[in-house]
Amino acid sequence: MSELSTKKQMFTSQDIDNIKWFWNLYLKDKAPWLGLVLGMVSIQAVVYQQFLALTENGLRVIFEEGSLGQLVMVCFVVFLLFATRALLSYAVPRLSVWLASNAVRKMRQDMIRHLLRLDLAYFEKTKSGDIILKLVNQVDGLSSFVGQGTVGAVRDFLTVVVVSGYLIYKSPLLFAAAIIVIPVLILLMVAVSAKIKEIQQKAENAFGNYMSGIEEMVNGMRTVKISGQESRERERLFEATDGIRDLTINLNSAQALFPPSIDLVSAFVYVLVIGGGGYMVLQGGSGMDAASIISFLLGLVILFDPMRLLAGFFSQLQASLILLASVRNIYNEPIKITDHENSVSEFDKQGDISFSNVKFAYDPQHPLFADLNIVIEGGKKTAIVGATGSGKTSILSLITRLYDVNEGKITIGSRDIRNIKVQALRDAFSVVAQDIVIFNASIWENIRYIAPNATEEEIWAAAEAAEIAELIRARRDAPLGPKGSQLSGGQKQRIAIARAFLRSAPILLLDEATSALDQKTEKRIQNALLRLSENKTTIIVAHRLSSVVTADKIYVLDRGKVVEEGTHEELMATQGLYATMYASQKQDYT
CATH class of the missing domain: 1.20.1560.10 (ABC transporter type 1, transmembrane domain)
Incomplete structure (x- = not known):
């Protein structure tokens, strides 16, 4: 016709x-x-x-x-x-x-x-x-x-x-x-x-x-x-x-x-x-x-x-x-991120997270990762740094299966994450990101959002650990305005950290968690993050390198490829891209 x-x-x-x-x-x-x-x-x-x-x-x-x-x-x-x-x-x-x-x-x-x-x-x-x-x-x-x-x-x-x-x-x-x-x-x-x-x-x-x-x-x-x-x-x-x-x-x-x-x-x-x-x-x-x-x-x-x-x-x-x-x-609309018949709920949440020959692209015409291989050791702190667009946040998106790899595989404790039930996989993560969802409710309700069944004692413990309990007492039940408009960037970050404490998942993802803060506020937030990351597999994605110097291992990305890896001291000694970036940022701070 x-x-x-x-x-x-x-x-x-x-x-x-x-x-x-x-x-x-x-x-x-x-x-x-x-x-x-x-x-x-x-x-x-x-x-x-x-x-x-x-x-x-x-x-x-x-x-x-x-x-x-x-x-x-x-x-x-x-x-x-x-x-x-x-x-x-x-x-x-x-x-x-x-x-x-x-x-x-x-x-x-x-x-x-x-x-x-x-x-x-x-x-x-x-x-x-x-x-x-x-x-x-x-x-x-x-x-x-x-x-x-x-x-x-x-x-x-x-x-x-x-x-x-x-x-x-x-x-x-x-x-x-x-x-x-x-x-x-x-x-x-x-x-x-x-x-x-x-x-x-x-x-x-x-x-x-x-x-x-x-x-x-x-x-x-x-x-x-x-x-x-x-x-x-x-x-x-x-x-x-x-x-x-x-x-x-x-x-x-x-x-x-x-x-x-x-x-x-x-x-x-x-x-x-x-x-x-x-x-x-x-x-x-x-x-x-x-x-x-x-x-x-x-x-x-x-x-x-x-x-x-x-x-x-x-x-x-x-x-x-x-x-x-x-x-x-x-x-x-197709749903690609789904469970299959043999998906499991149990897996080694403390195991290493490995990227093996990973290929990925948001747009087939512009591939991001051509052959990515990295290992994030369980129970340790791993940082991923690089310029904007190098693929740092995309690694977190792939680990949490917000997207699936085109080729290769990602494993946690030797199990392909595509063989893990989506909800069980994501329950293993706590996230502190720069872009924080804040509702027009009290701070208390915003923290409890991540765990609706949490007890008062658990919420107060999370608030104390994130150093936001005093603000809760001061504001009481006052709403925070649309998207938390009545809070500063540091206060929003502490709500995100309190949520992570309350969730207490074995894998912690820090996605540019301090990039929008001044140095004084960043130092205070970093202290809370150090307590939060104890005994957890921690992955830090950061543009600001001052937040990764204590990492057990640092991966430096450039246009979707790992160009350097090592500790802060090792990377500074090689005088490569990381050292150049760190020196430039240190000069900006001073």
Whole structure:
């Protein structure tokens, strides 16, 4: 099938597959309740048919001089019918929204569960605004559409079917004349559907970029303020809002084609029925009288209102199919870092960590490690240093299986880490990094985050060891602001160290743990880190060489290769790259 013909389809094969997926996972188990909703909306549809029949009878009572009692009875039954419809009009939305909300809640929870299982690579290539858009806006849009839009469309469809059936029963010829223009509407809906999908897709992308732009602005507000770039940020976001406005207008313009089309068709049909029906009455012999024509016209009025709503539903459906496809795409993201059938939980956490002929690249066109071989001895302190981009932090990412090697292997105690269950492997590590996640809660809660079941005594012991207990007593339960904005860099580092003390894992990873600190604060943090690293396999990744001089072994990386290795004294004696870097930094300190 050509690309052009695919675009002209109202429902592509992918759309149908997505609908089946949503039904099977989130609605199928609610089939009995959905059946109840269908029964109730069917009754609502029958109410209109009965109303038409009673109206025709009521008109005959008036025109043919029937009794007052008959007229009262007709009025009473009509009132009863619409009271029933009113009751159902309350019950149906309540039940349908309850069903849709539960289905979408389950989908949102599944998305969160799946999202947290995705590899780090997904988050490093995906804008956070796009993720937030899927989890919040798009899922909410689906909830509203499924809970109210779809049920309303089913009610309108059944109303069209039931009322049409009644009108056919009354006069097949007149009804056939009335619906002769329906194919025109169908062709219009098919043509406009492709345009709506295209615009909706662009709108979702624009909203994702806008949300990402807001997040970038908020996260970088300190830099924005200091550099005086408020006007540039304003223009950048204004441009995004202009794009969203234009797409919204275009989308509304495409959707707005449906109602006037229905109105024009309605006008044509009314004229046709009045003229044709009137002629049939005047000629006689058709079985139609004035009451029949009036009720037939009233039936058309009732018929075209739900048809107008159905047209609007189909325009919304095209937009919702884009939302559904976007939400489902998150499930299509591959998960590479997983356990396999023979993975184990037990391994020698005190053993040596070895890189054997490791090849790795984030991008196949730009390999990072071509043939990396290093040994990190268990129970000792090993440092990895080098210039920015040399691969220091990537080594930690590979050890913890945030990424897998392309070739070669990494072992802990002679066991390939790919044969260890991911959770068991990562439970063996404590991390103190430069980039620390701080929540807008108390220091106490931030420390406990790493071990929710820890006792008060354990948390206080960790806080004392990290030299942050006094700050906890001073601040008490005061929140720390977004991302810990009310703390200094050193205070954030001590929270990270307290977490590491609380976790007390056998392998300690220090990733640029003091690079952002002044010398005085760094010395205080270093004392805490020395206590933390006792009797642990410690791996220090650092650009600042003053933090690695006590390491048992130092690896010097340059462009993904080990160019030097040894103790601080040995490396200084060789007068190579390490000695040059150390001398340069020492000069900067003085």
